[in-house]
Amino acid sequence: MLSRRTVLAGAAATLAAPLVKAATPLPEMLRIVMPFPAGGALDGLTRIFADAYQKVTGRTCIVDNRPGAATTIGAAEVSRAKPDGSVVLWTTGGHLTNGVLMKKLPYHPIEGFTPLSMVYTTYGFALLHRANGPFHSLADFIAAAKKQPGRFSYASAGNGNTTHVVGALFAKQAGIELIHVPYKGTPLTDLISGVVDVSFIAPSSVMQYIDAGKIRALAITGTQRADTLPNVPTFAELGMPDIDIPAWIGMLAPPNMSPDVLAALYAGVSKTLADPGFKARMVTFGNQVSGMPPQQFKAYLEKEFARYQRILPPLGIEMDS
Known part of the structure; x- marks a missing residue:
């Protein structure tokens, strides 16, 4: 007969096996490729994550800005990288819309990567107008746009x-004709000064203004009002439920990553997202920490990509590849 000590030792070894597997050694440094310019609100949030990740994991973590070509320069670099846990892509929901709107991409938006985790979500995109402008409600703006x-x-x-994309969906559903003015960065300065009339921006980027x-x-996308903007109605409340391009930040690793490396990489990300200090910083900016694990994140991406393939082509938006 086996002794109690032998049985317990065997059980402990069995339980420890997955932990040993998740602890696969990773390179000393993690490079986060940020496909947007330095200095913006999103860049700042990325650096908050990098500092927290370095603190809780002990790995050196740097943010490497690779802007250009609607984020595809940075994305392509990660898609070609070695899947050893040394580099990840920090990206937004625009990663999926690129996959539908661009005629040619050097990668598939999902299969060209290993989904790692959704980092955080925001409450959606707020339709913003200068404070000294003539529009005080969504109805005011739609009525004026229909008149002119x-x-x-x-x-x-x-x-x-x-x-x-959100603006085009709004114009289509409202039955109005608007002039689209694309910027290479944020249009916030021109929005405040009145050079442009409205813009859709995530609340977390503009709460101070x-x-x-x-x-x-005037209104916000998504299924619920933002805690930071409790008096601002959602488009769904106002009878326009289809204006919904979720605002999220996620991390994608290079393709063909082994389960061991993926588990070790996600363990560090998950630990960072659970850090009380990091979570408090995110709440301050109006973000909701997610921590969605790899398989669930991949399923989410696949579902959203299929939805975009249905709703985006009728908008007539074309992007250079």
Whole structure:
């Protein structure tokens, strides 16, 4: 007969096996490829994550800005990289819209990567207007746009960007004609000064300007009101439920990553997202920490990509590849 000690030792070894597997050694440094310019709100949030990741895992973590070509330069670099846990892509929902709107891409938006985790979500995109402008509600703006077709403009962070897609969906569903003004970066300065009439921007990027009374939110996408903007109605509440391009940040690793490396990499990300200090910083910016694991994140990406393949082509948006 086996002794109790032998049985317990065997059980402990069995339980420890998955932990040993998840602890696969990773390179000393993690490079986060950020396909947007340095200095913006998104870049700042990426660096907050990098600092927290380095603190909780002990790995050196750097942010490497690779902007250009609607984020495809940075994405392509990661898609070609070695899947050893040394590099990941930090990206947005625009990664999927690129896959539908661009005629040619050097990678598949899902199969060309190993989905790692959804990092955080925001409450959606707020339709913003300058605080001293004439529109105080969504109804005000739609009525004026119907009265003067082609008179009013909406700015986006670039042709085909999610802020462009949301604006196009809004114009289509509202039955109005708007002038699209794409920017290479944020249109916030021109929005505040009145160069452009409205823009769709995630609340987490502009709360300081809303609080300072420089811009006004007329409505917000998503299924629920933002905690940071409790008096701003959702488009769904106002009878426009199809205006929904979720605002999220996720991490993608290079393709063909082994399960062992993926598990070790996700363990560090998950530990970072659970860090109380990091979570508190995200809440301050109006973000909701997700931590969606790899398989669930992949399933989400596949579902959203299929939805975009249905709803985006009718908008007539074309992007250079």
